[in-house]
Amino acid sequence: MxxxxxxxxxxxxxxxxxxxxxxxxxxxxxxxxxxxxxxxxxxxxxxxxxxxxxxxxxxxxxxxxxxxxxxxxxxxxxxxxxxxxxxxxxxxxxxxxxxxxxxxxxxxxxxxxxxxxxxxxxxxxxxxxxxxxxxxxxxxxxxxxxxxxxxxxxxxxxxxxxxxxxxxxxxxxxxxxxxxxxxxxxxxxxxxxxxxxxxxxxxxxxxxxxxxxxxxxxxxxxxxxxxxxxxxxxxxxxxxxxxxxxxxxxxxILDYNRVVKDLNGYSPEEILKKLSMCFDVDTSDGPVKPNVPTTYGMYLSGNWYRLKIHNNLKTNHPSASLDIALLQKHLIDPILGIDDPRTNPRISFVGGIKGQEELKNLVDSGKWAVAFALYPTSMDQLMAVADANELMPPKSTWFxxxxxxxxxxxxxx
Structure with a gap:
């Protein structure tokens, strides 16, 4: 070789x-x-x-x-x-x-x-x-x-x-x-x-x-x-x-989280209703830091929510199975209207080292409308995607x- x-x-x-x-x-x-x-x-x-x-x-x-x-x-x-x-x-x-x-x-x-x-x-x-x-x-x-x-x-x-x-x-x-x-x-x-x-x-x-x-x-x-x-x-x-x-x-690898500037014309109540089509949605008394895959924290209008994607939407495909890929496919694109997070200025990325408090502060500042906390991508997932000659969504890993x-x-x- x-x-x-x-x-x-x-x-x-x-x-x-x-x-x-x-x-x-x-x-x-x-x-x-x-x-x-x-x-x-x-x-x-x-x-x-x-x-x-x-x-x-x-x-x-x-x-x-x-x-x-x-x-x-x-x-x-x-x-x-x-x-x-x-x-x-x-x-x-x-x-x-x-x-x-x-x-x-x-x-x-x-x-x-x-x-x-x-x-x-x-x-x-x-x-x-x-x-x-x-x-x-x-x-x-x-x-x-x-x-x-x-x-x-x-x-x-x-x-x-x-x-x-x-x-x-x-x-x-x-x-x-x-x-x-x-x-x-x-x-x-x-x-x-x-x-x-x-x-x-x-x-x-x-x-x-x-x-x-x-x-x-x-x-x-x-x-x-x-x-x-x-x-x-x-x-x-x-x-x-x-x-x-x-x-x-x-x-x-730490979590790499998302904040979005607006709700794509929807009210918070409408967002919660739309989410129920693909996610189980529960309110939380405090910040949500996901501790298992395919669960998410969401901070919206002063409240924290725990989201869990429906089982029938999960897949074993290397890149499509990533937590961020599922969030992008079933929430960020169809509900919030962001089809390409690489180029759309309505979305930004927050390294997990800054913690859940940073997500809350960004939304409370009024400059961002909603924040999403993710479970970290694993090294095994990264290598599986690369071995399959596939690509992860942007900002999937924070080392x-x-x-x-x-x-x-x-x-x-």
Missing amino acids: EKFVRPFAALRPSRQYASAVIAPPYDVVNELEARALVRERPYSFLRISRPEVEFPSGTDPYTDTVYAKAAENLQKLKTLGVLVRDPKPAYYVYQIQTDDHQQTGIAFTASIQAYDTHRIRRHELTTPVKENDRIRNIETLNAQTGPVLSVYRANEKINQLLNIKKSEEPLFQDIAQHDTTHTIWRVDDPDTLTAISHTINAMDTIYIADGHHRSAAASKVSAQRHSKNQQEQKNASYNYFLTVAFPHNELK HPKLADGLLSHILD
Whole structure:
């Protein structure tokens, strides 16, 4: 079987600067949050991943000047020695820990060809604006600076190799957003490199968990460079993308909830009546956080309701059986009139880390009319959808904790 992963020489923070560089992923903070996070932090990686923070509020983030600022900031950190390039290719053990959870993965570069031929499997569509943004970011920086979160079926051999490395002194350990501790070890001894390469390359597949825009952008950049360089080498760095892969039984998926701006012309009473055609509807004295599949919480007009979809509407089909797919098919589309949640501005998405109180606050603010709380998608469901070459509805998974930006970057030599 063709090799589809390899080690890389990371661009990373010097040990003394890691805490000054570490930043949340570019797409989990809005502009106001990003501006607050870079305040008095001149080396924050958000100045590279979200360079509009260097300009007045309201600046178009998609202008050439903004992208050029990201490249300028990256070069500045390299010149100052804040970021350094490792001298030789390595794998990197990447551990993320919270108060109640720990996951250990491995950072490598993965073959674009394997991605394009579905050996590295995806489960979501991308949006052109976000994909083009990441393409321009990669091209301007000549680097992939935001790792893709991926997953492999748990493998005892990999687990043993990573645990041996974790007994050694790490490159660095720092605390990021939401009090998550990120620890990284470098693996560069020949025997362990060979063992890791052999074991991962023998796997049938790995799965994109989070970072579909990053991986899609890397594929487009690779294709563009192919067309310009007929004499290229197969092993050129731009034919690989940066990812951190975790075993499937360690990743934690939270609920990804919905809020809708209006009731599509219906009154709350009419909505409740229509819901009874497909759902059992019960009032609740407090917030509803679903604890079993195919049940939902709904906050409407100051009240919480528990919804349970009728059994005859359930299916075993990989993508159609997802809780969000059932909600979309039997409520959000036919009742609320939102047929494409990817493009319709009447719907928005709220990560489960913000809790049920956030859903209540959004509706009580008057800016949103109704909120829906969902049961989390499972890793088995995600892999089943990807294996079937199907797609999940947008925003079906909220992975927590998330990778940090700035700790590992892949230079396109």
